[in-house]
Amino acid sequence: MLTKRLVTALLTAVTCTITTAAAVPAQAAASTAIPVPSTGEHLMPAGGVFEAGTAWKLDVRNAPLHANSAGMVKTVADQTAALYGGVAAFNAYQYSTSFYTVPADQPRVDVQWDNCQGKNYTPPGLLGPEGQFTQVPIPADAVPAKGTDSQLTVYSPSTDQLWEFWVTKKTADGSWSACWGGRIDGVSQSDGFFLDGFGASASGLSLAGGTIGIEDVRSGVIDHALALHMSAPGTWQEFSYPAQRSDGFDTSVNRVPEGTRLRLDPSVDVDALKMHPIAKMVAKAAQKYGFIVTDKAGCTAVVAESPQAEIAATGVDPWKQLMGSTPSYSIMKNFPWGQLQALPRDYAKRTVAPATPSTDPGTSPTAPTAVSTRYVSDTTFRTVRNGWGPVEKDRSNGESAAGDGRGLKIAGVSYAKGLGVHASSEVIVPVEGAKTFSAQVGVDGEVGTNGSVVFQVWNGATKLADSGTLRGGQAAKTLTADVTGASEIRLVVTDSGNGSAKDHADWANAKLLTPVATTTTAPTITAPTTTAPTAVSTRYVSDTTFRTVRNGWGPVEKDRSNGESAAGDGRGLKIAGVSYAKGLGVHASSEVIVPVEGAKTFSAQVGVDGEVGTNGSVVFQVWNGATKLADSGTLRGGQAAKTLTADVTGASEIRLVVTDSGNGRTADHADWADAKLLG
Known part of the structure; x- marks a missing residue:
């Protein structure tokens, strides 16, 4: 069992302890001097790594409520009010995770198992061929997050895999060790949790799924659900999807199990609240995607990406520039915890598990939903225009001839699928009933740090999504759009107003997602003509x-x-x-x-x-x-x-x-x- 995520020790006191009169007003504006984006290999991409429609990117604004929503929300609000002046922690400097996106050619190493919990056996599946700790592409200069948890996340888009480690260390001989962790295969289709007891959180949920990324805040929008730590989650004997386990202990009637989704009431006028700009970003994400309770901690806390990787690479602490003069422990001041809404247990569970009787009156009646995926490069898309040569399928734009591009690569990260274009470009894609468009967008690495473009998604004359200006060398940005009801969409790339030289743009991993309801057909039973069957309870x-x-x-x-x-x-x-x-x-x-x-x-x-x-x-x-x-x-x-x-x-x-x-x-x-x- 993972140790308690107690937000204690020296920095935790800073993280959670609030005086009655903060030295800096919580609504102080964040710095306008946004740091120059880094090369991206040591930052989580804006929007996270999990895809639209999966558990961490599920729009819950119209979701039904748990039958005991009011009681559960009171538990969250009461636990928050009871500690550190009623202000939740913004855990960026400890008890978070460092994040590294690695290229396809990143050397791989076996991570040693540090048996810090004193197990009397080697857990099956951890080591050896295909083991969770085997052949991991950890950068040699990686820096885990600070704190006793020393967590580290490694993402490989080229193989669609993600690793997370707990109590991560680099030994004297240069090798890596960890006490626990795990690997997710098929990240693009994953709901963001680890199987068979693996993973770095007590709930089995991915750290990366709900972590507020540095690039999220730089972009001004947190485009995914948020991890929430509670001082007393519901008893370990129950949990709600997508959680896979729990370390909670609260047995009260209003308990909040790990995995519970908590949405901020969509009717709240967030812009009118006297909160720090980052807290407003959190609030708006909580309205659209919600919080997911992922772990137990010393106080109510949201989790933000550790700056250690960026500091090691650039010498600059990005959070200091993003928070402005407000200390991290005041970021969440005045957040309206009492206006949360609890969603039903196992809401939108995507896979059919063996039937488990439940006494929870809030269990969702919603049928499980799967998601079908069509890559844009596999559709019958049409090119309206392209600034240099033809649009390329599953490769970069290259030069003027067809097929002369290379593999798609943004800030050192390779992608197997997508379109390579050149500003000014427009491609028309048939939607065919899909609900969501999703892509990783950015300037292709073949032009180095040159080029600057803007990606847009249009339905007729309606703009559905806009990336803002992205420059050469900058990490890919997740761009999603609701395409419900559209017959076709237009993927447009402009030159950002400074000319089209070197504007090689990638719609990497571009796809259309369609929910597919999971249905079960009741069998037709013909009763025997002699003795009626006896039901067995x-x-x-x-x-x-x-x-x-x-x-x-x-x-x-x-x-x-x-x-x-x-x-x-x-x-x-x-x-x-x-x-x-x-x-x-x-x-x-x-x-x-x-x-x-x-x-x-x-x-x-x-x-x-x-x-x-x-x-x-x-x-x-x-x-x-x-x-x-x-x-x-x-x-x-x-x-x-x-x-x-x-x-x-x-x-x-x-x-x-x-x-x-x-x-x-x-x-x-x-x-x-x-x-x-x-x-």
Whole structure:
């Protein structure tokens, strides 16, 4: 389990502690001397890395509310008001992440595992071939964020991968190590979370997804959802999509689980609020995309990109220039936390998971949604004009001949798909029912630091999006547009008013996204002509009021593996590579008492959890009082799950027992997977 993200220690006191009269007014204007954009390889691109329509870039302005929205918002407001003068932290200088975008040819290294949590086994999938820490393109001069978390994010657009590390260190011999972390494959289609217990946040959500980027603030718009840390998120036993786990502990009726989406009421007039300009950017993003609760901290906090990478590269602290005379701990002063609105649990969940009974009255009835993608370079687009040679597909503009461009590359970052054009340019693209256009835009690297252009998206005479002026060497900017109802759009590039020399412009990763509702067709059932079928009711053991008598290591975990000694630190249940959505994760020697409540049969898939690899050996038993109803025999790590059933007719409760098979309990992580009572 990751350590508490307590916003403490020296700088945390600066981050969270507010005096009753701040030395600098919170509404003081940010500096007008915006820093000259850097080359971009050590900054998160404006708009983030996740695509429109995915969890971090989902427009929630018209979303329904949770049935207990008012109570949950009161919890957020009360927790904020109780600490540091009621002002949330703006975590840029500690407890954030440094960000590096790397080119396709970035050398790769294996990251060493620093077992700072004292695990007694090597987590499967972490090291070795295809491991999370294997062949990572970390720049040799990378600088993790400050603070005990020392977090680092590495993004490779050319392979569509992202890595995040926790407690990251560069050793004396130049190699890298980390205590935990993970890799996301297929970033362009990802909802921004890590699987199988990996990742650097307690919720499994990507740090980059909700981090306020330096380039976001430079552009004046935060075009994605925002990570929110709370001092007391809801209990670790529940979480809301897109979160994958939790380290919370609040069990009150108004608790706010990790993963919860909190939207600022869209009717709030943000411009009229007496807040710092950065806080207003946060507020407007919270109205459109919302906050997502991602972690536990020492106070309510939003998270901003660490400046350490930029400082190391340029010697300039960008946040000092962007914040002006206002200290970081006053940036969020006067934010209207009481005017948030909580969205339903699992709102807009995109994938169908095994059915999980929920007592949450706010569970969203919204059908899951998938997103289909069409790359613009694969459409039947039409060229109206191009300033030099033809428009090129999946390569830069190059020279005057067709096909003479190179691979698309902006500020050292390569892209496999897109259009290479030259100002002044106009391309017409058929929309064909898509809802969103998205692209990474910028001046192609083939002209170095030359060139300056403006990218625009038009629907007829209506401008849908404008990049502002982008110059050679500047990092790519995420440009998105709502194209709902358009039959075609015009992709226009102008010369920014200073002539078209060297204006080689890339619509990199340009795509059209179309939501596709996930539907399930009910099967047609023909009843037998003789005896009518008997329905069998099912209750999963993890949903009962079971009682723990003992557990060999940490608490019994619901719907996850045993993990380590802390509550909620397990992963998804997995036996010999097969995952299970429901069950109990225990550690020998273990005993759990389960109420039967009239059921006739107990059934489970039992085995040693994959988190210990081929280690561990256990025996599963089911008892009714002093009578043994079932015994699995010895099962070992790596062995396939065994089906264990027992007739529990007439029993008031049963005991689920796991023993260590007589050879000691080291690594005896045992799963009662898919454990249920039938009848």
